[in-house]
Amino acid sequence: MGPPPVVTGISPKEGPPGTKVTVRGEFLGTGPMDLTGLTICGCDCLLSAEWKSKNKIIARSGPGKGRGDIIVTTRSGGKGTSTVQFRGYHETIGPMKESAVWVEEAPLQTLAWGRRSLSPTSYQQEDPLGLSVEGNDKKFPEEELHELFPEGSGDLTSEQFVAGWFLLEHHHATSFDDLKAGLAFLRRKVESQKEGQLSFLKANVGSVMDQLDTLTILKEKFEADIKEYGSDPTAKVEEAIQVSMKEANKLFEEVLARRDRADATRNALGVLQRFKFLFSLPVSIERNIKKGEYDVVINDFARAKNLFGSSDVPVFKKVLAEAELRVAKLQELLQNKLKEMPCTLEEQKKIIRNLVNLEASGDPAWDAIVTHSNFIVEGLKACKDEHMAAEKTSSEDSAKSTPHSNKFGDKTPGGGVAQDWQNSVPQRVLFVEEVSEIVTNRFPDLWKLGQAYFGGELHVKVDTSKQAQFKRKVLTPIDLLCGLLRAAILPHTLDRMSPLRPGLGVWPAPGADSLGPWLPHCLRCVRSTYAGLIRLDLPGEALDIVGCLIFDLRLHCMSTQFIQGTEYIKLLHKKETWIIEFDADYSGITQLPSQLEAKVREVVRLVKESVLAGEQREAALLEDGGAQRQLAALVQGLLLSFGQALETLAFSNNASHDDHSNAVSQLIGSPAVYRAGEKESHCPVWEQRLLTTLSNSRYTAAAVLPRVSELFVQHGYPSPAAAVAAATSALASLDRSILEMYLEQKSDPLVGTIEPSMYLGRFDWDTALRPVDVQPYAKEILTNMVGVHAEVHRVNPSLVPRVLGQIVESVAEELSRLMSCVTRFSLQGSQQARADVRAVQETARLYTTPAAQTFFTEALEAIPPLNNPADEELVSQLLARFRARMRLQLLCFGDAQGP
Template identity: 45%
Template sequence: MAPQPVVTGLSPKEGPPGTRVIIRGEFLGNRPQDLVGLKICDSDCLLSAEWKSPNKIIARTGPARGKGDIIVTTVSGGVGTSTVQFRVYHETIGPLKESAVWIEESSPQNFAWGRRTLTQSGLTQEDPLGLSIEGNEQKIPEDLRDLVPDACGDLSQENFSPAWFLLENHSATSFVDLKAGLSYLKRKVESQKEGQLSFLKSNAGSVIDQLDTLMNIRDKLQEDTKLHGSEPLDVLELSIKNSIIESKKIFDDVLVRKEKADSTRAVLFALSRHKFLFCLPNAVDRLAEAGEYDKVVNDYSRAKNLFGKTEIPIFRKVLEEVDQRIMQIRKQLHEKVVKMPQRVEQQKKLIKALTSLEVQQSGTLVGDKLRNIDPAWDAIEARAKYLETTLRHTFEQYANRDAATQDKLKNRDPNQTPSRVNFCEEICDIAASQLPDLWRLGQLYFTGELRGQHDPKPGDFKRMILNAIEKFCVYLRLTILIAADQRTLRQTTGLSWPIGSNTATHQFLSWIPQCLRYTRIAYATLISLDLPSEALDIIQKLIDEVRLFCFSIIFKRATDRCKKLDAQETWEMGVEDFPGATLLPAALEALLVETLDEVQSVCMQPEAREGNLLEPQSDGQREVSQRLQEFLSAFSRVIEELAYQSHDEETPTHNVSQLLGFPNAQHTDPNVSSGHFYATGTSAVTWEQRMLCCLANYAYCNKSFFPHIGELFVKYGYPLPTLAIETSRYTVNQLFTNLLEEYVEHKGDPLVGTIEPSMYLGRFQWDHEMEIGKLRPYAHECCDNLVGVYSEIYTISPALLRPILESIVQTISEELARLMSCVRRFSFTGAIQANVDIRLLRDALENYVNETAKNYFLEALEAINPPLNAEQKRKADEILGHVKHNMRLQLLCFGVKDL
C-alpha cells in the first residue's frame, strides 16, 4: 500500500467560495482514478478536482466559511493529512466588483409615499456616525474573522457587528471623534422618530383613504371567494396552461424550423470554431505528400493536446480518423527512412518526425500496432547494408568489366589507367563518404538525439562498423596485393579479381603507389571521425601491407633496371681509389639513390597513425634485406654477363711468344695509357680487358662499394642491411673466383702449354753436354710471356696482379716439376742449366710464389739427377748472377711488392 497523501502547500491561502486553488504535496495519487476524495474546510470539492500528478491537484473551494484543513483521500494511500490551512471569507459585491450576476445599482423607490426609504441601501450607505472616512484605508486585520466568526460589518445584514464596523472603517479614528459621532447618531435617530409622527398628523386624510381602500379590497375578495371558491388561482393557472398549449400549436412549425436553424447554426459554429480538427485528416495527408513532416507533427500534437481527452463523440470519431491517417504516414515514413541512398540530414529529419509521432500515439490501440519499430536503428541497419551492397556491386562491376576487356586491351596504351586503379579510387571514395555517414548516424542514435523508447544496441553497431571496414579492406587486398598469396582470402570470401595477362599485370604494378595514396586519403577521413582503435587498426594493417608491397614493387622495378645496366657500361675507369673499376658501380648507386628517394616519398615515410615498417625482426626489415640482396645479386650478374659478353664472337688473344708460330697479340692500344682506357665502342675493348675490368669491379664492390651501400641505407633511415650485404659479398666472391679461374685458365694454359715444346725444340736433350752461360729459350719465353700478362693486368688494375699471377706461377711451377721429374738423367752441363733455369724463374717470381709453388720449384730442383756437386753449384751461381744482370729490365716489374 502506498503512503498516505500529505498536503504541504497551497496557492492561494485564502479566498471566497469558488476560488481556484493549486494543492501541492506528496503521494496525491498515481493516476486520476486513484483520487476518490478532496475536502477543503470540510467542504467536498472532489467534483471540481483535477488531478495533474502525484504532487499536484487543482480544485475550486466550496460554500465553506472560516479556516480549515485540506484532506486528500486516495485508493492507494487512504485519508491524508495537511500541514497548511485555507481560509474562506464572503465578499460584499458592489458596483465595481466583477460578477457574473447583475447587481441593481440604484436604491429602490418607496412608491407608497413617493419618497425614498428612511434607511439607506447597503450599496449607497453613508457613515452613520457622520464622520469623514476620506483618507482612511479600510483594513481588515488578519484575525478579524477569527475574533468575530459569525458577524460582519454590513449595516444591512442581520449579523451586523458594531465592533467589526469600527475596526473596518474607523481603525484610525480618535476616541473623541467617535464620541462626537455617537452624539450625531443619537440626534439623527430622535429626529427620524419625531418626523414620522408629524408626518402622520399632517397626512391623516390620506391615511383614512388608504384604510377605506383596503376595506373595499377585502369585500371584493370575499365576493370572489363566494363565486369562484377558495382557490381562484387554479382557474387562472388552467387558463394559462391552455393558452400555452394553443400558442404552441400555432407556433410549432415556426419553433421546429427555429430549432433546426439553431442546431444548423450551432453545427456551423462548431465547424467554424473547430475547423482545424475537422480539416486535420486531409491536412496531414497533404502535408505528408509535400514532405512537410514537421508540420504534421506539430498539427497532430496540437490536436492531441486540445481534444485528446474529449468525450464528445464527433471529436472522438475525427481523432480516430486522424490516428489512422497518422498510422499510414508512420508506415510511409518508415519506408522512406530505410530507403537508400539519401543524406544523413534527411534521414535524421524523417527519424525525428517518426519518433515524435510514435511517442504521441503511444498508449492508444492504434499506436500500439507499431510500437516495436525503432526507426533510428532500422536506418542504421539500412545504411550499413547499403554500404556493403555498394562495395560488393562496385567490386563485381569492375572485375567483370576487366575480365570482358582483357582480350581487347592486349595492345592498349600503357599510360591508360587500369581498371584496378579506377576501382581503388571509387571504392575509397565510397568508404570516405558513406562510412562517416553511418558513423554519424550511429552517434546521433547513441547520444539519444534520435533514439526513441527503445534500448540501444552498441555491440551490434560496433560489429556493423567493423564488418564494413573489413569488407572494404578485403576488396582492396584482392585488387592491390596481386602478388601476395590470396588463396585463403579467395576461399573465405568467394571473390577474386580475374587474372589478366602478364603485360596488364606489369602495367598495373606501376600504379600501386597511386592506389596507396587513395587508401591513405580514405584512412585520413576515417581517422577524423574518432573511430575505435580496433576499427582503425584494420585499415592500418592493410596500409602497412600495401606500403610493404609497394616497396617490393619499386625495388623489383629497380632490379629490372639494374639488369639492364650492361647497356650503360662504357668501360671508362673512373674510380680514383680503385684502378680498374669502371663507372658501372656509380650508375648502380645513382639508380639506388633514385629508388630510395621514390620509396621514401611513396611508401616508407609513415603518415598519420601508420606504423614503422622497419621495426627489428619485422616483415618490413626482412623485405628490405631480401630486396636489397636481389638488387645487388642482379648487379653481380650484370658484371658477370659483361665479362663473358661476345666471348664467342671474338678470337681470344694469347700473349705467347712466336717460337711456336702463334701470333703475338701484344700491341699498343691507342685507348690504353697510364692505367686507363676509354672505349669508343665495345669492339675496341678486348675480352681480356673486359675480364680484368669486371674482376676489378668485383673486388671494388667487395672491398668498398657494398659497405658504402649499407651507409646509404642508414642515411635514409633504414637499419643497416648487414645480412644482405654479407650475402652479396659472398656471391661476389664466388663470381670473382669463377671469373678469376676463367681468366687464369685463359692466360695460363697457353703459356704453360708452350713450356714443354719450347724446352725440347731442336731435339734438345738434358743428358747431352751443351753450351752454358745463359738461359734456355723456354725460360726466356716463359718470362717474356709472364711480363706480357703482367703488363696487361698492370695497365688495367694493378691490384689484380697477385691473385692472377700467383695462380699462373703455381701452374708453371707444377709444369716444371712434372717436366724435370720426367728426365731420367742430366749431363754435367744439363744439370747446371736446369738448375739455373728453375732458380731464375723462382727468384724472379718470388713475390708471386705461394707455398704450393715453392714446393713445386723445390721438387723440380730435387728432380735433377744426379744432384749438383760443389763445382756445379758454383758454376750455376755464377751463371745465374750473370743472367739476372742481363735480364734486369725484364725482372724489374716482378720486383715490385706493394701496388
Template identity: 45%
Template sequence: MAPQPVVTGLSPKEGPPGTRVIIRGEFLGTRATDLIGLKICGSDCLLSAEWKSPNKIIARTGPAKGKGDIIVTTISGGEGTSTVQFRAYHETIGPLKESAVWIEESPSQNFAWGRRTLAQSVLTQEDPLGLSIEGNEQKIPEDLRDLFPDASGDLSQENFSPSWFLLENHSATSFEDLKAGLAYLKRKVESQKEGQLSFLKSNAGSVIDQLDTLMNIKDKLQEDTRIFGTEPLNVLESSIESSISESQNIFTEVLLRKEKADSTRAVLFALSRHKFLFCLPNSVERRAQAGEYDIVVNDYARAKNLFGKTEIPMFRRVLEEVDQRILQIRKQLHEKVVKMPQSVEQQKKLIKALTSLEVQQSGTSIGDRMRNVDPAWDAIEARAKYLEHTFKQTFEQYASKESGAQEKTKNRENSNQPHSRVLFCEEICDIAASQLPDLWRLGQLYFTGELRGAHDPKPGDFKRMVLNAIEKFCAYLRVAVLIASDLRALRQTTGLSWPIGSSSATHQFLPWISQCLRYTRITYATLIRLDLPSEALDIIQKLIDEIRIFCFSITFKRATDRCKKLGDLETWDMDVEDFPGATMLPNCLEKLLVETLDEAQNACMNPEIREGNLLEPQSDGQREVSQRLQEFLSTFCGVIEELAYQSHDEETPTHNVSQLIGYPNVQQNALQSGRFWNSSVITWEQRMLCCLANCAYCNKSFFPHVGDVFVKYGYPLPTLAIETSRYSVNQLFTNLLDAYVEHKVDPLVGTIEPSMYLGRFQWDHEMEIGKLRPYAHECCDNLVGVYSEIYTISPALLRPILEPIVLTVSEELARLMSCVQEFSYTGAIQANVDIRLIRDALKFYTNETGKNYFLEALEAIKPPLNAEQLKKSDEILERVKTCMKLQLMCFAVKEP
C-alpha cells in the same frame, strides 16, 4: 537541469482582464515548446502567451482581480519565481469603449419612478451633487482598491460606495462645497416626491392620449354590441382561441425557421472557426506529397491538442480520417527512410517526422496497426546494406570489364591510360570516403539520442556494421591491388577473385600502385577525422602497410629490371680513383639505387598521419627491404658476369707466342691513360680484368657504401642483404678468376716443355753454359706479358692472378725436372740456374706450395751439384740477373 525561471520586470503593472503584458526576466525557457505554464495573479494565461526569447514573454491577463505574482513554468527549469506583482481590476465598459471581455449591451433600466428612462445613465450621468469636478484627477488611486476591495465608485453598480465616489471625484472639494452639494441633492430628491397634480402637469399629453383611447374603445364596444349582440364573449372566445392557435402556428413556424437558421449559422460558424480541423485531412496529404513533413507533424500535434479529447461526433469522425491519413503517411515515410541513396540530412528529417508521428499515435488503436520499432536503426541498417551493395556492384562491374577487355588489349599497349584496377581503386575509395562518414554520422545521431527510438540502442551491432563495411572495403582493395599476394588464400577467405590478365596488362598496372596507395590514404585521412574506433582504423592501416610494402617491392622490381640493362651502359671507363680497374658501372648502379630510394621514399616509405614505420626490427617491411636489395645486388652481379663472358663466346682467342709474350699490338695501343676510347677494341682478357676489378671493388667498398646510402634515407642497415651480396660477388670473383687463370695458364705452361726440348735438347748432354735457356726466357717473358696486362688494368689483381699461375708453373717445372733421368755436368748447372732464376724472379708471387714445387724441381737434379758446380751456378745466375734486370724489376714490386 537549467536554473528556475525568474520574472524581474513587467510592463504595464496593472490593468483590466485582457491587458497585453510584457514579461521580462531570466531563464524563461530555451524555446517555445519549453514553456509549459504561465499564471498571472493566479489565472492561467498560457494560451495567450507568446515566447520571444529566454528573457522575454508577451501575454494577455485573464479574469483575475487584485494583486498577484507572475509564475513561469518550463520543462528545463521547472516552476519559477517573481520579484514583481501585477494588479488586476474590473472596470465598467461603455458601448463605445473597446474591451477584451463580453459586455452586456442592452440598455440599462431604471424603475425608481416606475417608468423607463429616456436615455442611458452611463451616457448622461451627471454629478449628483451638482458640483463641478473640473480640475480633479480622474485616475483611480491604488489605495482605494485596498480600502474598498468589494465596492465600486460607479453609480450604476450595485456595490456603489459613496466614500469611493467622494474620494475619487471630490478629493479636492472643500467641506462647504460638499455641504452645498448635499443640499442640492436633497432638493432634487424632494422634487421627485410632488403630488398627482404635478404628475399630471408634467404628463398632460399622455393623459389626454389615454382618454382618447378610452373613448375609442367605448365606441368600438357599442358598435360590436349592435352587430354581435349583448353576448359577444363566445365569439370573442373563439376568436381568441383561433388567434392563439394561429399565433402558435406562426410562432412555431418562426421558431423552427429560427432554429434552422441558428443551426445553420452555428454550423457555418463552426466550419469557419474550426476550418483548420476540417481541412486537415487534405492538408496533411498535400503537405506530405510536397515533402513538408515538419508542417504535417506540427498540424497533427495541434489538432491532437485541440480536439484530442472532444466528444463531438463530427470532430471525432474528422480526427479518425486524419489518423488514417497519418497512418498512410507513416508507411510512406518508413519506405522513404530505408530507400537509398539519399543524404544524411534528408534521412534525419524523415526519421524525426516519423518518430514524432509515431509518438503522437502511440497508444491508440490505429497507431498500433503499424509499429516501426526503431526507424533510425532501420535507416542505419539500410545505409550499411547499401554501402556493401555498392562495394560489391562496383567490384563486379570492373572485374567484368577486366575480363572483357583482355582480348581487346592482348595485342595493344597503352600504358598512358589508367588500368581498370586503378579506376576501380579510385571509385571504391570515393565511395568509402563519401558513404562511410554518412553511416558514421547517422549512427552518432542515433546514439546521442537525437534520433533514438523507443528501444535501447545497439552499439555492438553498429560497431559490427562499421567494421564489416571497412573489412569489405579493404578486402576488395586487397584483391584488386595486391596482385603479388596469395590469391588462393584471398579467394578462400573473402570469396573474391579478380580475373587474371595477361602479363603485359599486369606490367601496365604496376606503375600505378603508388596512385592506388594515394587514393587509399585519402580515404584513410577522411575516416580518421570521424574519430572512428582504433579497431576500425587499424584494419585500413594494415591494408595501407601492405600496399606500401607492395609498392616498395614493385619499385625495386622495376629498378631490378632496369639494373639488368646496365650492361648496355658499360663504357669501360675506369674513373674510380680509389680502385684502379673498376669501371663506372657501380656508379651507374648507385645512381639507379638513389633514384629508386627517392621514388620509394616519396611514394610509400614516408609515413603519413596515423601510419606506422614499416622498418621496425624483425618486421615484414624490413625483411622485404632486405630481400629486394639482395635481389637488386644479385642482379648486378649477374650483369658483371654477363659482361665478363659476353665477348668470350664471340671471340676465338689464339694462344700464339707473340700474344703470350706480350708483344705490342693494335688492341694494346687503344689503351690510353686508363680509358678505353672504343669498347669494340677491348679484348676479352681486358674485360675480364675490369669485371674482376668491379667484383673486388663491390666486395671491398661499394656494397658497404650501398648500406650507407640506405641508412642516409632512413632505412636500417641491411646487413644480411649486403653480406649475402658480398658472398655472391666473392663467388663470382672466384669463378671469373678461375676462368681467367685457366685461360692464361694453359698456353703459358703448355709452351714450357716444347721450348725446353726445342732442337732435340737433352739434359744429359754436355752443353755450353753462361746464359739462360730459351724456355726460361720464354716463361719469364710470358709472365711479364701477363703481369703487364694485369698491371695496366688493376694492379690489385696481380697477386690473386699471378699466384695460381706461378703455382702451376712451379708444378710444371717440378714435373719436368723429375722426368729427367740424368743430368750432365753442365746440364745440372744449367737446370739449377734456370729454376733458381724463375724462383727468385717470382718469389713475391709464390706461395708455400709453389716454393715446395721449386724445391722439388731443384732436388730432382741428379746427381746433386757439388761445391764447384754450385759456385759456377751462382756466378752464372748473377750474370743472368744483371742481363735480365728489366724483366726482373717487374716482379720486384712487393705491393704494386
C-alpha cells in the same frame, strides 16, 4: 584520502526550522561535488547546503528540536566531527511571519465559548493569567522542560497541555503573589463568559418575538395557496404560456421561416469563413507535398487535429478523414524516400523527424540505419563486380594482342610485355581508390546516425536490444571492405579471412603482377580511409580489422619493393657498358656498383616513406618478429642479387663465344695480345670482361657494401650485418671463381707452350755449342707474362700481384718439372739452363710467391752445378746481355736495373 572535516563554529547557535546557518571549520570539502552529507541536530540538510570554501558552508536548519551536532561528510575525508552544537526550537507562527514550514491558515479557537476572532491578530494568543512578561527576558531551558514533562506541551491548544510547562516557560520569574492574582483573573473571566449567554437573550427579546411572528404568517399564507391552487400551482401557468407561444408563432410563421433560412445561410457562411483553414487543408497538403515542404504539412495537420480532433461535427470529421488519407500517403512517400540512397545524414534525420511527428508505424530510425548499411555493402559489391569485369576484359584483349606485341616489345621480369604503367592505371588500383572513397564518404553517416539513434537525438523510442545488431551493421561494411581489398591486392592473405570470403570474388591471376609500383598508392588510400574511421571514435574491434589489413599491406608493400629492387639488380648485367672508370682508391670499375648503390638507396627510401613510417594507431612494422625476419631475408636477397648479376656477366659468355685461337706462343702460334684477324668491337674480349667483373666485385665488397650498411642504419632499419656478411662472402667466392677462370684461360696455355718452345729445332741440353744468349723460350715466357701484366694493369693495377703471382708460380713449377726431366746436361747445357732459369726467376722476383721460389730452387738444383768460376762468369755475362736487350720488358715488371 584527506583529513576528516571538523566543524569549529556556527552562526547563529539556535533557531527555528529553516534558520539560515553558517557553518565554519576545516577540511569541509574541496568543492561542491566533494560535499556528500550535512546533518544538523540529526536532520539531513544537504539539499539546502551551499559550499563556499573548504572552511565555510551555508545551509538551512531542519525540523529538529533540541541541541545536536553539525556533522559534515565529504568524499575526500569521510564523516567529520563537531566541536559546537546547534539548538533547534519550534515557535507559534502567524500568517504574517516568514517560515520554512507549512502554517495552517484556519483561525484558531479562542477561549471564548462559541466565538471566533475575526482579527488576524487573534493568532497570537493572550496570556490567560492576564500577567505581563515583558521583564522576563531569560527563557527557561527547553531541554529541562522536555526532561520534566516528556509527554507534555506548553501550547494552550495542544491536547498534551501541561500547566506546569506553561508556567515555567512564561512565568518562571513571576512572584507567587502575582500568580495568585492571575488565577483570580482567570476565574473571573470564565464566570463572565457563562453569564454572557443569558444576558444576550434578555437584551434582544423583542427582536426574537418579531421573527417568530413573521414565520407564523408565512406558514398560514402557504397553506392557503395550497387549498386554492393545489400542490403544484406552476402547471397552470406553464400551460397558459405554451398556448400564448403557439398563437404567437402562427402570426409570424413565414417571417420566422425566412429568418431561420437566413440565419442558417449566415451561420454556414460564417462557419466556412471561420474554418477556412480546415476545409482547405486537404488541398494545402497536396500542394505542399509537391513542393517538398513536409514540415508545413505536418504542422498544419497537427494544428487541425488539436482544433477539431475531438469534434463531433460530421463535416469536420469528413474533412479530417480526407486530410488523414493524404497524410498516410505522405508517410508512405517519406518511408520510400528514407530507403532511397544516396542520401545525406541531414536529409535522413529530417525524414526521420517528419515520420516521428506523423506518428508513423515501425521504427524509421532503425530502418534508415539498415538501409544505409545495406547501401554501403551493395555499393562495395557493385564496385567489385564492375572493376573485376573490366580487368577480365582487359586481360582477354591483352592475351589476343600478346603475339604481336612480343615481336616488338621487350619482356618484363614477370613475363609480360613491357608497358608504360604510369600512363595505364590497373583496374585493381582504381578499385582500391573507389571502395576506399565509398567507405570514407558513406560510413561516417552510418555511424553518426547510429549514435544519434541510441543517444536519443532522433526523438524515437530507443530499442537498446538492437545494439548488437547495430554492431553487426557497422562491422559488415568494414569487414567486407577489408576482404575485397585483400582479394584484389593481397590474395595470399585470404586464408585468415572471416566467413565473408566466398563472396569476395576471384580476380584474374595475372593482374596482381603489375601492382608493384602502385602498392604505395594503394596503401595511402587505405590509410586515408583508416584515418577517417579513427576520427569517428569507432570501437577497437572495427578499427583492428582495418589495422590488420594495413599491417599486411605494409608488409606486402615492403616485400614487393625489395623484390622489385632485387629483380632490377639481377638484370644489371644488361646495363653493363664496360666503360672503365679510374679513381685514386679503386681502379677499373664500371657503373654497375654505383647503380647497385643507387637502387638500394631508392628502395630503402621508398620503403621507409611508405611502409616503415607508421601513422596513427599503426603498430611499428619492425617490432613484429615475422616482419623482422622477412625484412632480413629481403635485404639479403637484394644484396646477393648483385653477385648473381656479376656471375652472369662473368660466366654467361665463355671463351667459346669468341672466335679466338688458344695459341699463346710467338713461336708456334699467335700470342694472345697480338691475335691476327681479330675484329674490332665495342665489347672487350672475354678475359678483360672477367677482370672488369672481378674488379667490380672487389670494389663492391670493400666500398659499396659498407656504405649500404650505414645507409640502412641511417634510415632506421635494423643493422643488416648478416645480410652484408652473406653478400661479402658470396662476392668473395665469386672473386675466387672468376680469378680461377681467368688464370685457367691465361696460365694453362702459357705454361703449355714452354716445353714445345724449349725443344723447338730439336734442341738438346747435352749440346756442345757455347751459349751466347738466353734462349727464346725464356724470353717468350717473359713476353707472355708482360702481356698478362698489361691486360690486368689496364683494368685494375691492384689485381696485378694476385694474377702474376699465380702465373709465376705455374711457370716456376713447369720449369722445375722440365729441368728435372732432363736426363743429361753438358757443361754448355748447364750454363744455358742456369741462365734461362735465373733470367725468368730474377725478372719476376717482385711477383714470386714462396711456392714459386721453391719451384725455382728445385729447377736450379736439377741443373748440374758450375764448379769453374769462368763458367759462372759466362752465365753472368749472359744475364747482363739479357737485361740490356730486355730493358723494356723489365720495366713492365717494375725493375729497370735488374738484380
